[in-house]
Amino acid sequence: MTENAKGERIVAGAPRPDSSGPRDLASEPVSRVEWVHRDLLKPNHYNPNRVAPPELELLIVSILEDGFTQPIVVLPDYTIVDGFHRYLVSGDLRLMQLYGGMVPVVKVALDPVHRMMSTIRHNRARGTHAVLPMAEIVRTMVAEGVEKADIMQRLVMEDEEVERLEDRAGMPEQVGRERTDFGKSWVPQG
Structure with a gap:
C-alpha cells in the first residue's frame, strides 16, 4: 500500500478518479467501444458470477430484441x-x-488484483455472485498484500463480509484433509 499526496492509503497502481474537475469524456472507456470477433476473447479464471439457463435465454432474447x-x-x-x-x-x-460473431468490447488496462476488483464490482452491482469463487478472489487479494480496509473500501463490503469470505476461502481443499482419528473406545455399529 502507498499513500497519495493527501496522505490517503491507496492500493499501489490503483486507478483513482480525478476529482479536480470535469473528466475528459473522450478518455472514458465507453467512448472507445469497438467491434471484434468473439473468437479473440478469453474468459478469466476467477469470475464468481453464475447464471441459470433460463436467464441465459433471457439474455439472448434481450440482445435479439x-x-x-x-x-x-x-x-x-x-x-x-x-x-x-x-x-x-x-x-x-x-x-x-x-452479428457474424462480432461483439462490442471496451479495453481497460488493469493489473491482476484490480481486474478482479472490477469484475466483483460489476457483478455485485447487478446482485449476482457465488460465495466460494468470491472467497477465493478475496483470498488472492490478501495473498497479494491488499489490506482488508482496502478490500472493504474498493469492493464496498463490511468488515464481517470480508472476514467470512476469508474464512471460506479454500474450504473445499480443507474438507477431507483434516481427518479425524476416532478414539479406541469408538466401535462401529454394524
Missing part, C-alpha cells in the same frame, strides 16, 4: 473482465447470424 446495450469489458489481450455471459451467448446461432 434490443441489441448489445453493454460492451464486454476486456484487457488489452482480450481477457474478459466483465461480460462473460454476453460473450457466452454471443455464440448462439441466432446471434451469430445477426
